[in-house]
Amino acid sequence: MKIISLYSIKGGVGKTATAVNLAYEASKESQVLLWDWDPQASSTFYLRIKPEIRGKTTNVITKKSYYQKNIKATDFPRFDLLPADFLLRDLDFMLSKMKDSKKDLKKKLTEIFDDYEYVFIDSPPSASVLSEYLLYVSDIVLIPLIPTVLSLRTYEMLKSEIAGDKSRNRIFTFFSMVDKRKKMHNDIMEEVKKTEDNLLDLIIPYYAVIEKMGIERTPVQVIEPKGKASSAYTELWKALLESENSSVK
Secondary structure, three states: OEEEEEOOOOOOOOHHHHHHHHHHHHOOOOOEEEEEOOOOOHHHHHOOOOOOOOOOHHHOOOOHHHHHHHOEEOOOOOEEEEOOOHHHHHHHHHHHOOOOOHHHHHHHHHHHOOOOOEEEEEOOOOOOHHHHHHHHHOOEEEEEEOOOHHHHHHHHHHHHHOOOOHHHHHEEEEEEEEOOOOHHHHHHHHHHHHHOOOEEEEEEEOOHHHHOHHHHOOOHHHHOOOOHHHHHHHHHHHHHHHOOOOOOO
C-alpha cells in the first residue's frame, strides 16, 4: 500500500480536482481509496457521497472500526472514498494529542488500508501539525503549482520549511490551471524549470470541464473521456509512476 497526498498551503490551485481525477485514473487497474481530510469535503461532494462520518472523531486515526464504518463505495469499480466531515477541522488537535509517534501512525495506516494498492489523501490547505504528519506518512506528496507569483511564493515557503527533511525527495510538483496565452504563466514556468528538480514534466492547463466537475459531480474522465483534460490527468499519473525517484513504484 502506498499513500499519495495532494497538498498545498495555498487554496484554489486545483488540488481536489487532481486528487479525484488521479484516484479515478489509478482505479482503472488498482484498488484505490481516496481519503478526504479537508473539512470543506470537496472530494466527497464531487463523488456524490454524503459528508458525514460515524463514530467519535477521536478514533479517526487509530481505530480500524472507524474506517470500516465510514469507507464508502463510489460509482466506480475499485474506487472507494473515506468521506470528510466538518468535525475534521479538529484533526490538527487530535494529532497533536496522539501518544504514538509518526512512525507508529504510518504502521497503523499500512495495516488498516492493506486492501488497497493506493491511498490518496486530499489534505486541507494549511501548514500545521497535520502537515508534519502528512509529510511523514506519505510515500509521495504531490503539490499543484499555479504559475503565478503568489503561488510560487507559497511553494518556496513550503520548501524552506522542509529543507533537510528526509521527505524532501518524495515531494513532487507540477503546474496546474495553466493558461498558455498568458506571458506571465509561460515566463514563470520557464524559470521554475531551471531550478526545480522535483518538477514533473507536464502541465494541467485550465479547462472549463474541470470546473464542470462541480456540476456533474464526477471525474473529468467520465464527463469527457476523450477530452484534453482527461488526457492531461492520465499523463500526470503516468509521469508520477515513471518519475525516476518515485517510491510509488
